[in-house]
Amino acid sequence: MKVLAIDTSNYVMGIALLEDGKVSGEYITNLQKNHSVRVMPAIQDLMRECNVKPAELDKVVVAKGPGSYTGVRIGVTIAKTLAWTLNIPLSGISSLEVLAANGKHFNGLISPLFDARRGQIYTGLYGYNEGLLQTVKDDRNVLASDWAEELKQREEEILFLGTDLPIHESVIKEIMGEKAKFAPYTSFNPRPGELAFLGIHKEAEDIHTFVPNYIRLAEAEAKWREQQNLK
């Protein structure tokens, strides 16, 4: 079983190749550079290094957001086109869930986050149960302060992680105190190898209708709906 995993949903770009249960290749950068220019050459290079031809792939797994609208579309477009044209299954995994997997040894719940500007974050709540990552609270777009207030009510300790954590760390610390734990920097990049593992057992998507999980409506769409409600 050969699985190609692609994550371009945020600044971290990750590609992994999983062969028979082991990660045979993994490529990660955390740069503010154009995914559209770099991701396909990266896929080509990694597969060439690992000596795997496109036709030998058995599955494609992609990080489906949330994240940068443009970024996540690049990965999703490549993943769905590859899976469809090679006639192999496609699975989409939450970009936050991939990041949450970096907290697997934490004894509590995990809140991975991406900055969503103006004090907001994309986040969700995850936890490991008998070695399996589970969603405790769905992915959302929320004010970091509101989220911290909500999590403060819980019994478990919460681990926060993500490259954007420094933007929101002080707000979270102030509200949650000792209940909030912060992961080390080395666990901030979502790992495409984890993405591949999470995708293996995930059910296959309908490829044609598969789209990113943007969380938010397009701005024009949101305004239009608001106006419709006012009428």
Place this chain on the structure above:
Amino acid sequence: MSTDQIIMGIETSCDETAVAIVKNGTEILTNTVASQIESHKRFGGVVPEIASRHHVEQITLVIEEALKQAQVDYSDITAIAVTEGPGLVGALLIGVNAAKALAFAHNIPLIGVHHIAGHIYANRLVKELQFPLISLVVSGGHTELVYMKEHGSFEVIGETRDDAAGEAYDKVARTLNLPYPGGPHIDRLAHEGKPVIKLPRSWLEEGSYDFSFSGLKSAVINTLHNAEQRGESIEPADLAASFQESVIEVLVTKTLRAVKEYNVKQVLLAGGVAANKGLRAALDDAFKEIPEIDLVIPPLSLCTDNAAMIAAIGSVAYEKGKRSDYTLNANPGLEI
């Protein structure tokens, strides 16, 4: 093995997700288009983020439909041509990345092509090109006179300095409270009215092939405004007819002058505004008197954005040895 050249074209630069397959640069095997226009109507124009989202929803469906209709397999495809620009960057990215994935999966050559070159080459799907030629390109984003001395060679001899013709149409349509997209509505209304309202023609400095439509657009708005203030009413059909007459007179006159100066054999009409009936009729009339020059006007389906035109320019680019690697990117401001 077949010796036919089979090019798949992919076009997602604005609000149409389009895939086509063209044989030997001239024969359309399929020309599949999924239009988003209904979705954008409620916003009164194309919303880039929404266009990008729709492209992701449609792209594999449209590719599948095209392959099915053309009864072509990947092993038959010589190259994949995709619009790399100009256009909306987020929209272009979907076509570019889908094209890369297909090219990679099946080891097929990839070629990034120019959208306007595509519009010009839509004509080759109607009739073989004869050089030298002049192409009048008129669309929502472009108004250009392009001189071609041979295949794949484009020299812009005139272009708009402000609004594109299609943009002016849309803005005037909005002023007249016509629905989006405004161009066809103005065209229709113009035929019901008479060009009795005096509007300016923008010739610019002597000898220039450039265009300018923002003055005309303002004149239309002022005319309406002044009439309103005087409590008079203006017949919208007459205003549409007068506006259209001004646009067309400038387009046709400059084209005629370029045709003579550059001593061309052929004149091509290209771009979305080429669907305008008034413009088509005026060009027909003008060139009736010079039958030695071949005027080509593509059918409506090849004037608006489509991928057959992308495959057509892709065919020539392939012959000329152009190839793109996987660093190919969307280039919203690409020069021809």
